[in-house]
Amino acid sequence: MENKKLHSVVGLFSTPDSIIHAAEKTIEKGYKHYDINTPYPVHGMDSAMKLKPSTMGYFALAFGLTGTAVALSFMYWVFNIAYPLNIGGKPNFPLPALIPITFELTVLFAAIGTVLSLLFVFFKMPDNSNPLHDTDYIKHCTSDMFGLCIEAEDKLFSEAEVKDFLAGLGATNIESIYYPKINTLPIFTKNFIIFLLCSAIVVSGAVYFVTNKLMFMTPYNWMLNQDRINAQAPSDFFKDGFGMRDAVEGTVPRDFIPEEFKASPDSAGTFLINPLEMTDAVLAKGEAKFKTFCSPCHGNYAKGDSRLRGLFPNPPTLHSKKVRNWPDGRIYHVITFGQNVMPSYAKQLSRDERWAVINYVRSLQRAFNPKEEDFNESK
Amino acid sequence: MNQNNHDYVKKPLPPKFGTYGLGFAALGLILSILALVADPVRASFDSLIVFVFLIGMGMCSLFLIGLEYLTGAVWSVPFRRIAEYLVPLVFIAPIFAIPVFFNFSHVFQWANPEYLTLHKTVMAKTAFLNPQFFYIRITAIIVLVGLFSIVIIRNSAKQDNNSDQNLTKKNIRLSAGLMPIFGLGITLIGIDWIMSLEPLWFSTIFGVYYFAGSLLTAFAAITLIAIKLKSFGALPSWITKDHFYNLGAFLFAFINFWAYIAFSQFMLIWYANLPEETFWFLSRTQGSWLYISIGIIFIKFIIPYAGLLSQPSKSNINRLKYVGWWIIFAQFFDLYWLIMPTFSKSGAVFSWTELGFPLLGLGLVMILFKYSYTKRNLIPIGDPKLKRAMDFHL
Numbered sequence: 001m002e003n004k005k006l007h008s009v010v011g012l013f014s015t016p017d018s019i020i021h022a023a024e025k026t027i028e029k030g031y032k033h034y035d036i037n038t039p040y041p042v043h044g045m046d047s048a049m050k051l052k053p054s055t056m057g058y059f060a061l062a063f064g065l066t067g068t069a070v071a072l073s074f075m076y077w078v079f080n081i082a083y084p085l086n087i088g089g090k091p092n093f094p095l096p097a098l099i100p101i102t103f104e105l106t107v108l109f110a111a112i113g114t115v116l117s118l119l120f121v122f123f124k125m126p127d128n129s130n131p132l133h134d135t136d137y138i139k140h141c142t143s144d145m146f147g148l149c150i151e152a153e154d155k156l157f158s159e160a161e162v163k164d165f166l167a168g169l170g171a172t173n174i175e176s177i178y179y180p181k182i183n184t185l186p187i188f189t190k191n192f193i194i195f196l197l198c199s200a201i202v203v204s205g206a207v208y209f210v211t212n213k214l215m216f217m218t219p220y221n222w223m224l225n226q227d228r229i230n231a232q233a234p235s236d237f238f239k240d241g242f243g244m245r246d247a248v249e250g251t252v253p254r255d256f257i258p259e260e261f262k263a264s265p266d267s268a269g270t271f272l273i274n275p276l277e278m279t280d281a282v283l284a285k286g287e288a289k290f291k292t293f294c295s296p297c298h299g300n301y302a303k304g305d306s307r308l309r310g311l312f313p314n315p316p317t318l319h320s321k322k323v324r325n326w327p328d329g330r331i332y333h334v335i336t337f338g339q340n341v342m343p344s345y346a347k348q349l350s351r352d353e354r355w356a357v358i359n360y361v362r363s364l365q366r367a368f369n370p371k372e373e374d375f376n377e378s379k
Numbered sequence: 380m381n382q383n384n385h386d387y388v389k390k391p392l393p394p395k396f397g398t399y400g401l402g403f404a405a406l407g408l409i410l411s412i413l414a415l416v417a418d419p420v421r422a423s424f425d426s427l428i429v430f431v432f433l434i435g436m437g438m439c440s441l442f443l444i445g446l447e448y449l450t451g452a453v454w455s456v457p458f459r460r461i462a463e464y465l466v467p468l469v470f471i472a473p474i475f476a477i478p479v480f481f482n483f484s485h486v487f488q489w490a491n492p493e494y495l496t497l498h499k500t501v502m503a504k505t506a507f508l509n510p511q512f513f514y515i516r517i518t519a520i521i522v523l524v525g526l527f528s529i530v531i532i533r534n535s536a537k538q539d540n541n542s543d544q545n546l547t548k549k550n551i552r553l554s555a556g557l558m559p560i561f562g563l564g565i566t567l568i569g570i571d572w573i574m575s576l577e578p579l580w581f582s583t584i585f586g587v588y589y590f591a592g593s594l595l596t597a598f599a600a601i602t603l604i605a606i607k608l609k610s611f612g613a614l615p616s617w618i619t620k621d622h623f624y625n626l627g628a629f630l631f632a633f634i635n636f637w638a639y640i641a642f643s644q645f646m647l648i649w650y651a652n653l654p655e656e657t658f659w660f661l662s663r664t665q666g667s668w669l670y671i672s673i674g675i676i677f678i679k680f681i682i683p684y685a686g687l688l689s690q691p692s693k694s695n696i697n698r699l700k701y702v703g704w705w706i707i708f709a710q711f712f713d714l715y716w717l718i719m720p721t722f723s724k725s726g727a728v729f730s731w732t733e734l735g736f737p738l739l740g741l742g743l744v745m746i747l748f749k750y751s752y753t754k755r756n757l758i759p760i761g762d763p764k765l766k767r768a769m770d771f772h773l
Contacts, residue, residue: 044772096646
């Protein structure tokens, strides 16, 4: 017992008034290193102990301002740099809309920061031991009595004198508290490691059971299995058994303009006028479309020499006098509605493309049946 | 007979106090009459500011008395009489409504038939917004709140002599009855006398906004008066920093409450962006009103907030005094910002005409205070809670 190091001398009081009186007397006596332990905050204790205002507030202020800065700068980065997005015609940095979030983050940072600094700065967290732990004194202090503890660090401390002083104040259960043999408790004892292992197994088992058995949910595969019919697939739902449906009769596509002069190719020749000019761009477009859609039957130079080796009857040449004298509109009618074996190409070629093909055919015709002025020009 | 071992000795106010009060009132009256002669409409608006300021302060003082009875608050018992001295402002404030009465259709556009023919929306509101019903409402509020105040204050004064606990019980019941009337009354005053200045505009939070500002003013006035009384020794010595800390904490809380309400009103209108709501704020950014609008944020929130943020400053008498005066000024500033843009749309106007009515108001408050102070005790010496109030510590 004698070789133990003395921590403090403690005494218990039974009423809040007596502990306030004791605190005042302790201050008067000149003790600096002492503490009061009470089961609840006693009103008037701060002034009795002549405590200075806590510096905790500065921590809260610093963390709160950090929260404000983080919220504002992060949202500035999101709204102006990372992903500038106009929401409802508001400015890109809509400050009034951001104030609630800034406020929340300020409070959150201040609260969490204050608690953490309380634990790690004021309570010196990793060191969780105190010689008062596990004494009768602290058991009373947390339930039914008020304790005064004068520490041995104090300059004026002497064990006998302090005991007399406490007895003079009317304290009961006066005793000396010694440091435990080992100052800091070892964490990795055998029992503790077994406890850690057991809890790890129990926790991971419970997590596995809860997430995989109790709360198991199929992954979201709504995109894979949809209630719809694939293209070309049959359907039991419709009478005709086809999954793919035609548009309702009389449906007109958007921007649809019906082709005119279906049954009267001659009026098409009279009234339709080629809207395109003979420019390089139009001819290039016409050439590309001609080679794709027309040349398989009409031949690369429109001479009627099909590449299809007689699978279809060969079409006539486009250099005949009849075709050369046709107006543009007449040829347009043939491309649009077809003629004899030739089907309609209205679906493959847009209106402008058809006119461009006609221009290209005209240039081919001119190349095979040049006019006098063409030679004169080249002289 | 008297169980409370208080060491309260009634100390007369300095003789100069009444003279100053009379002086302020006289100077204010002369200035107000000159202002009324110079520009009756503008003077009516100035007078309206003082009316809503004083009636809000008076009603909120009564609210605080009721709150103390209902919650059984202990710390505020020694300050309750100060609030009781301020309550008769409910009867004095209507003096400032007289200029408004004589220029009614110039102040309230909805009372102007030409305006009504132009605005069909306001025409639809005339079932509520007509002068007759308007006068009935304000009279009913003043009469009902006034009756409650007279009975509550008389019970409280009677208790000084007989220390009868039943009087406290009676006052608790009266306070419970007062609360809904007070809530409806202060909301209606805010809507009728401030919001209806722009009859096209509406904001459902406006009553709370006016309440928050008025309650803040009542707290500031009580704090200021308590500090003044302490400085010449009229308050007993057992009123410590801890009692003042509560006043400071409440001031701080209601600075935040006002800011919360004011910001809620602004942000919802700003975000929804509806033309029938935004024009009210838009008209407050025209010309120099923009600087007044930005100033509101600093004057009514940021400066007093920073002033009372730290814990020791809430019980620092000197700091409380400055913040108290500042909040009284800020409430005037706020009401000026709420009311004056209707009179002067292009920009803020300020000259000697704005000073008359506040001076008259200050003078009247001082005269009222002197009268009530000499008539009744400063400390409710018969109150059953006084013993605990004396022992109050943080």
